[in-house]
Amino acid sequence: MALLALNRLISIRRERRRRRNKARKGGSITKSVKRKYSPCQQDDDSQGGKMMTNSADIWSYILSLMPMRDAARAACLSRAFLRSWRCHPNLTFNEDALGLNDNACETDFTSKVDHILKNHSGIGVKRFKLSVHCKLDNCDYVDSWLQFAITPGIEEITVMLSGNKPQYNFPCSLFSDKIAYSIRCLELGNCAFHPTIELGPLRNLKRLDLSCVRISGDELACLLSNSFALEQLELKYCKKIVSLKMPCVLQRLNCLNVLECKRVQVIESKAPNLSSFSFSGNKVKLSLVESSQVKNLYMCSSNIICYARSDLPSIVPNVETLAVASYCEMVDTPMLPTKLLYLKHLTISLFACVRISMVTLIEKRMALEMGQFSGFLHS
Known part of the structure; x- marks a missing residue:
């Protein structure tokens, strides 16, 4: 295109250009035509300027x-x-975009980014994406790049760093009122992020993705309570979060993924329009009562089959697509009167130490509740 x-x-x-050259060759004839039709020519000139x-x-x-x-x-x-x-709206910095190989060092990366930004006006940046695979010993570079690129009107910010120690602290001070208003997508990886109430509302933030980010549950709650337009939230390997709560102000939140956040003990959602939920990690206390619209559910944990049969019918009664992956499942699933009445698609993956008879039991129990069943057994 x-x-x-x-x-x-x-x-x-x-x-x-061809017409201009032809007009020059016309000499006095062109001039007389210009004099005769000067009002129209003026219109043409103004149109040409436009x-x-x-x-x-x-x-x-x-x-x-x-x-x-x-x-x-x-x-x-x-x-x-x-x-x-000089006003290019999309700034993407990674090894591929910079023409670097996998063995590139910090100096190679930082010098190329600096050179590009020196030739950019800093005006009109809509998307800033920084993905660094090499170790950065000096994180001051990242601060200077962010200060340059994050200006009013920016919509997407991605900062994915390598496992730096000490961990880079993403500066919340960059989010002025105008920037906080325009930002739509924020993706952070391998850094610390400590939002406070002083940050103010991110009124148009639609997607938040945090991977290996050092952030507490209270700090995340502070951020979420001011993100009224949030539609997608993904948390991966965020080890400081113990309690995760989705407030009712998240009216547009439809997708929640919580993956391998090992210290999480409680997940509670009051977001009324949550329709898709994915979880992997240690068993947690799950409360989605006020998110009864959940239609798609994926869960991976130990003994999750038993949990799915005993607890899920009351937690997600309207689920239509269910995928569960379980390991170390040592007990038979209980026969319960409660069913997932709207279940249409079921996928079960079993890993190690699982009684084979349980698969047959679940298939029979679910046969009237869903349209498709698939099972996978991994030793």
Whole structure:
């Protein structure tokens, strides 16, 4: 799509240049025509100015569709592209985008990022994505890059670092009122994040993804209570969270993933429109009573089959798709009168130390409750 637009724009510019050259060769005739039709010419000139402005917009739009590496190369071909490159809205920094191999060191990475940002105006950045696989001994670089790129109007911020020690502390001070208003997606990895009540509301934040992030349950609750537009929340390997509570203000939250947060003991959701929930880790106390709209559920834990039959009918009575993965399941599943009446799809994965007879039992018990069943046994 970007290539077609580029070819179209180039042909327009060639045609316009050809007409100018032809007009110059016309000499006095052209001048007399200009005098005779000066009002129309003025209109044409003003339209031409408008077209040039639109052309600049088209250049910028074409560049915005290109990967950052290709856009930087295109900037070397024309001044128009160079001007547009200085306002490129998507800044993506990883080894692939920077043309680095897997053995690249900190100096290679930081020098390339610094060089690119020095040639950027810092205006109009919509997406800033930083993914660093090499170890950064000096995290001051990250601070300076974020201060440069995170400006009013930014919509997506991704900062994925390697397992740095000491852990990088993501600066909440960067979120001014204007930035907090525009941000729609925040993805952090291998860092510390300590939001407080002073942060203020992130009114348009739709997606929050935290992986190996050092954040407490209270700090996360403070952030969630001010994220009224949040639709998706994913937490992976966040070891400081013990209690996770979704407040009722999260009216738009529809997807919650809590994966391998080993210290979590309680998960409680009051989000009324939660429809998809995934969990893996140690067994927790689960309360989704006020999230009765949950239709898709995935759970991976020890003895989860027994838990699914005894507790899930009262926790997620309307679930339609259920996937459970269990390991060290040592007891037979009890026969209970309560059923998952709306269950249509069931997937069971069993890992080690499982009695085979349980699979037959569950299949028979679920036969009237769902349309599809699949089971996997792993030794």
